Amino acid sequence: MPTQTFYNLPEEKRQKLLDAIHEEFSRVPFDDVSINQIIRLAGIPRGSFYQYFEDKQDLLQYLMADYRKVFKQHALASLERTGGNLFQMLLDIFDFTHAFVTEEKNNAFFKNLFSDIRVNIDFLHQQADGNTYDDFSAELLPHIDMDSLDIRSKDDFGNMLGILLPLTGEAFARAFFDVSSYEHVRAQYSARLDLLKRGLLKVKEAGT
Known part of the structure; x- marks a missing residue:
């Protein structure tokens, strides 16, 4: 740093x-x-x-930490706007991230970064300040409507994210490297999120 x-x-x-x-x-x-x-x-x-x-690795870590702050701010804004809706937050992040990294001033920057698999791994798993995405999710946790989720053990939420985040990353990568596919990828991603909701949200009892 x-x-x-x-x-x-x-x-x-x-x-x-x-x-x-x-x-x-x-x-x-x-x-x-x-x-x-x-x-x-x-x-x-x-x-x-x-x-x-x-060195330049230090530069990379700083840049990644800086962009991480931008994404976190947007995620928190989405959660506040939707009353803590985890699934809508993920879809909002997908839309925001795609718009952000495909802006002319950012597009070449991100394409160069994500063309290197080592950089991609750094971005997804380890930030400059030592925070992992477990820490990132912990920052969002107080703002998520946990009562709507079918949480049965202390590990359930982390395992949920273990399913949802790779799905989000895959959708983003497909849309980013083929801009023309954005609408198709978004529709498919949204449909997959809807499928997962059926298993991750609490089943409301009749009359509630």
Whole structure:
């Protein structure tokens, strides 16, 4: 993660460096990212870069943690809007994520990142600050309507996410790498979520 020296930079200088990093990650896949190119674009000495970041893996981790915050904010907004509806949150995240990463300013960046399977695994399983998606789900947990779910043991919710999140990731990947398939993939994803609801939601008793 960035050093405190990075966070102490004046806002304009810090943003110029971030813009240079984003531009370089948008230009080439992760393995080909050049720190020399970043410092040239940012107009800083090479030594200064290493006062801010350890290496390009450190850069990647910072970027992933930053995007993770964006997704979490959207997930929380969805849960607040829907009264804690887990299934609608997942569909909202799918829609938001697709729109976000296919924006012109973000598209090349994410295509370069996700073209590298190691980067993909980093993003899905381990964030820069040491948080896993178990931690991410724990942050969302207080905002989810747990009473609507058929929870019978302490492990049930984690196992539910173990089913739902890979399904979401698969749908996202299919829609992202073939933009023309978005509507078809979304319809199929929504239908699969509806099927899972039948097994994961509590069955309401007659008259309730």
